[in-house]
Amino acid sequence: MFRTALRNVLAHKARLLMTVLAVMLGVAFVSGTLVFTSTISDAYQKSSQKGYGHVDVAVQPHHREGGEGNPGEAPKLSQGLLDQVSKVPGAAFATGSVNGFAAIADKNGKLIGEGFSSSGANYYPGPGGKDARYPMKDGRAPHGAGEIALDAKTADRAGYKAGDTVRISVDGPVLTQKITGIFTTDDGSVSAGGSLALFDTPTAQKLYGKPGEFSQIDVKAAAGTSQTALKAGIDKVLPKDAESVTGKQLADDEAEIIARSMDGMRTSLLVFAGISLFVGIFIIANTFTMLVAQRTKELALMRAVGASRRQVTRSVLIEAFVVGAVAGVAGLVAGIGIGAGLRALINKTGSAIPDGPLVIAPSTVLVSMVVGIVVTMLAAWLPGRRAAKIPPVAAMNSVHAVATTKSLVVRNSIGGVLFALGAAVVLTASSSTMLGLGAAVVLIGVFVLTPLLSRPVIGAAAPVLRLFGMPGKLARQNAVRNPRRTAATASALMIGLTLITGLTVIAGSVQQAIDKMATQSLKADYVVSMASMTSLSPDVEKKLSAHPDVTATSPLRMSPSRVDGDFQNLTGVNGDSIGKLTKPEFTAGSFAGLSGDKAVVDDATARTHHWKPGSSFAVTFEDGKKGRLTVSGVYKGNDLMRGIMVDTKTLAPHASRLDDRQVMVKTKNGTSESVKDSLRKALGDNPAIQIQTKQDISDGISKLINVLLNMLYGLLAMAVIVAVLGVINTLAMSVFERQQEIGMLRAIGLDRKGIKRMVRLESLVISLFGGVMGIALGVFFGWAAGDLIKKGINTYELVLPWGRMGLFLLLAAVVGVLAALWPARRAAKLNMLSAIKAE
Template identity: 70%
Template sequence: MFRTALRNVLAHKARLLMTVLAVMLGVAFVSGTLVFTNTISDAYQNSSAKGFEGVDVAVQARYQDSKGDQVGKVPDLTQAVLDKAAKVPGAASATGVVSGFTAIADKDGKLIGGGWQSEGGNYWGTKDARYPLVSGHAPSGRNEVLIDSRTAERAGYQVGDTVRISVDGPVLEPTIAGIFTTDDGNVTAGGSLALFDTATAQQLFGKKGAYDEIDVTAKAGTGQAALKSQLDAALPKKLVETTTGQKLADDQAEQISSSMSGLRQGLLVFAGIALFVGTFIIANTFTMLVAQRTKELALLRAVGASRRQVTRSVLIEAFVVGAVAGVTGLVAGIGIGAGLRSLLGSLGATVPDGPLVITPGTVAAALAVGVVITMLAAWLPGRRAARIPPVAAMSALHSAPTTRSLVLRNTIGALFSAAGATVIVAATTMSGSDGQAPMGLGAVLLIIGVFVLTPLLSRPLIAAAAPLLRGFGVAGKLARQNSVRNPRRTAATASALMIGLTLITGMTVMAGSLQKSIDRMASAAIRADYVVSMANGNALSPDVAKKVAATDGVTASSPLSNSPSRIDGKTEFLTGVNGSAIGKLTDLTVDSGTFRVAGSDVVVDDDTAKSHGWKAGSAFTVHYEDGKAQRLTVAAVYEGNQLIRGIMLDSAALTPHQSDPADMQVMVKTADGASSATKDRLEKALGSNPAIKVQDKQDLSNSIAQAFTLILNMVYGLLAMAVIVAVLGVINTLAMSVFERSQEIGMLRAIGLDRKAVKRMVRLESLVISLFGGVLGIGLGVFFGWAAGQLVGAKMPTYELVLPWARMAVFLLLAGTVGVLAALWPARRAAKLNVLAAIKSE
């Protein structure tokens, strides 16, 4: 039986190749994902470990928790703390570290790095082992700076060049005193690093003689744990906390691994979809192979082979196919992993250097996936073949599925579909994250139910295409009949396309609806023509608001600054605004009261008001971050949204209580409205600062929706793999159909149907099956998009369902194209059948 199984594997080379290819694509996706994420994660972890090589113990300020009405804060690490750390017996040296956002512009004035990856810090001199100098000398004063070698190479800078740098708003133009190398993870990932002398860094980053961290190096013979104990004894525990360099490296490595797990899981989901779709193809292929050998298997049964042996022989074939596909898929996956890494580099998202990582787990996963998926898909056809009585199989009289089995299948499918739809509809009435798990469960149940019901749905939906097929004459009529001849096989093939198009359509509906709602929100809530903010999302310097207000053509402006406070024992963030101008810059819906921000009058969003039980006219006591209290009155309650929410009060009342006033953004209204000339004028007034963004409403909307667009593009790219696998499925189904109808095709040729008509018949059959899957996928995708939108839209008053008719038409056209392309080989094969040989075939 083993030798027979091996011979059968090689007896149908074309089918074998398609099956191996279907499994290989899925395995390649899985192994490529694991290789890519393991490689990136390992590179970052090695880079972070190198970054902590010179740190035995790090001393950091301990956050002071909120107590009573006092707002929590982080104390300064002063020079006195640094001196104490340096005098500990086991300390060889202690270095005070100052850091903050520092944007470096290239020679065209554009920001280098990814905004949040643009960092600055202090340089301790030529003995600073953290940053070895490649060329030049240590910086001195505000007019000199060091930049990292990668940034210098990307921008073409050399020692002695003048560079534009922005630190919290003001633009500096220092001279590059030197260039250094670093293993800092942000730099190796495409960011930038600028270093000033310590006094200048403290001044620029607002530390005023203090440090963000103190790095202590141990003397020879002193371990990190021993040094940590000495520091704990010498330094005030209530103000500082100490961490060993090894612990910092381990924590960062774990953080990197955790952040990479999200990407890994997302990619593996799509790999699973490709494998799920591939399972249908494998099952179809083995059904075809078993059908071709029905008499052979019956003869084996007649000469003494048991049912178990027949099933086992089919599973042996599946094992061989799965093993071959697993090995080839692993090799292809390694290439995919390397290609994805190179692709990141070509897109400018560079990653730390490091080798390609192929773990034993990746190899095991690839082989296991290939073998297990193939054997599971082949088990049912093998079991079905073993149950056919030998005499019935040898006389080709084995019966079609019984009415009872079809009724049972349709009943199960209806129950699953009804349960899934009910759970999804119920989930839409829940709030936020509470409805996510039920909706996911409902989606799985509904997809399973529709898949089980697909044979039943195929007849009426394909029958709807009959009027169009009549225009193709006899070939069209035969194509319609052939497509419903074996509903189960047609359903399995259509389901492959259905699943892919369901996901694509659902994501497209969601993205389009969210984009529309964000556009409406921006236009409805904001009257300002522009919003000014930092590229990395950090706070702006107060000077920015002053420069904006003094710019020609600006009729109204308001900075928005955030400050923590304590209200009724809870921490709440206050938003300071220009009370006289905020009404001209926003267009918020007022639920109650009069929109007025002045003195002790404030306006509050509806969620915050509800949580405290406030209404228009309510009074409450606020404790500012400096501990002082004031009685405020709610002048109005407004409808908050993702752009504007919280407690707004006049900056004149808030700023005196802030230790370090800074604005998150500045809203601007101009006389001429939004235009390229006005935008240029604002940017020039701010010194053409590379770190500052000047955005109009559309820019603001696009930046918020950018994440959705990125995810959608990733979905389109990743699901292309599932579409390729689906094409193989259609080819297999048509090849099976041609094989089963060899005698029928021969008879049609004998009575006058020419080769062109035969090709047309097969192509139309493929087109009908593909469009059937496309219609089901688009329909389910719209339903899922609506349901997910209802869940998200509960917190977005401007949410509106948008059906992307043009894109859905493209998706349907894509399904039809898949059908036409998949039919090329089977149609050619059917047309080339020998008439006499086909008539004599059984």
């Protein structure tokens, strides 16, 4: 039986090629994902370990939970503590670190780095007057407020050298600095395409905190002292608002964070790989069903001469094992190429990954082989079992075993139950997990019901097909002749288009909801913020309010506090002008009189605390001082505006540092490019600051949604490619099965052009059937997801992208036409006499 199975594999090389390709694509996606995520995870982890090479113990501020201390940030570390730590037995020296955001402009005024990875820090001279973390490649360390040092990679990218001047921004205002030195660093963010500017310590403290304070103290152990022993000594001198961590623990923690972040990416990519494999299962099952059907007489003869049912099933599974093993190996090799290609692609986009080797873990090899073999054998098991159950005499009398009425009734009943169950879960889902589970059950139910649905849906195309004469009529009959095969072929395309349509419907609806939210919430002409989403200096609002075209401004200033014992951010706004810049829907009260101890709150917060206008509540401000605020208004919150708002004058006395999240601006003549340019010039043409209109905000979110959508389209394209292979495979094997029929058609007058048209129309009908089903299901899932999305975006409404849905249907038609090219050509080239004699 083993030799027979191998012979059958070798005898049907061309027919099994499509199956190998389908499995190979899915396996390549899986192995490529594992190689890519393992490679970048390893690169980042090694980079982070290098970054902690100069740290044996780190002292950090410790914010105590549970009501102790002030609601604001944990206290910074003092110079006195640094001096004390450096004298602990076993400490060689201690370095004080200060860091924050620093946007650096290139010579054309554009922002260098990756925004969030554009950072600044201090140069802290240690033994010998040098900072071991940042060896100088050229020039010297910075001294004084007008000097910086720049990392070598950023300097190379921007063409800077020691002695040049550069424009930078920390929190809004532009600073012109002289580059005194170029340094090298093992900092992981720099290796990954970010930038790093170094100031001398007093300047960094002034920019990022307070004079004499540090955000972290790094201690280097003396020779012979372990990290654990040094930590124990340091713990004895630490105050209650500071804690120590070993360098090894820091590296391990960062490695764990990197691993977790990679897990999310890996899971997302593997989901799409799973979809491709799921689609591939239909093709494999279809292929083996047809191969077994073609060999029914052969298998019956084997049964007649003594082979058992188990042996027949086993021979089919052995064929599947060989096919799966070949596909697994090919998929692994292709996946390694995909992993390397993804890394190169990301590097080309500017989001550089730290240097490191391509990582091919043993688990990647094992998973690739297991996936290839197991998926193929699972898909082939049912056709093999079905073939083994056919009685030998019946099999010898009929080449094709027709499904019994009972089996179709059972199948339709199971499909109906699954569809109803899945739809009930989708319609009542309270989480995305439940929605996804219900959608999967619905898809399986529809797949089981597809043979039942194929006849009426394809039958609806009969009037159109009649226009093509006899080839059209034959194409319709061929499409519904074997409903199970048509269902399996169409279902592969249906799954891909269901996901693509559903995502498009949700994305379009979310985009409109955000547009509506921005229109409803904002009256401001412009919103000014840092490109990195870090805090703005209050000087930005002062400069804007002094501009001759500006009629009103208000910051959004966040301040941590404790409200009725719970941590809660207060939002500071200009009470006199906020009503001119925003228009939230108030359910009670208004912005009028927002000053002193008055506050307006969003409806969700009001419901949580059972507040209404006139209610008062206790508040502990950032500096620990206590007070009471009175609710003067309740408004409907959304993603652009929510929380507790008070006047900035109420917050200012309690804030350790005044930072604005953004500034809203109203101008005399509304929005225009000339006004925007004028505002930009007033802020020093700062590349780190973005000035956006409501349309800009909407376009930015739309661009992000489209980027994500295009990425998802690219990932789902794999499933569509697999579906195309399925249509080709089905048609090719259908042509082989119908050789006699095609020969007879040729003999009675149907020319080669008519044969080609018949096969193409059959392919087109099957593909459009899958497309219609996929688009209908996608719209259903998009509509069902609306209830979940409305909980976070109350302006969400279903939007049907008719243009894109028409494009998807056209895509299904193109798939059908392209998939039929080779089978149609093969059918037309059949010799009619040889075909008539074929068995």
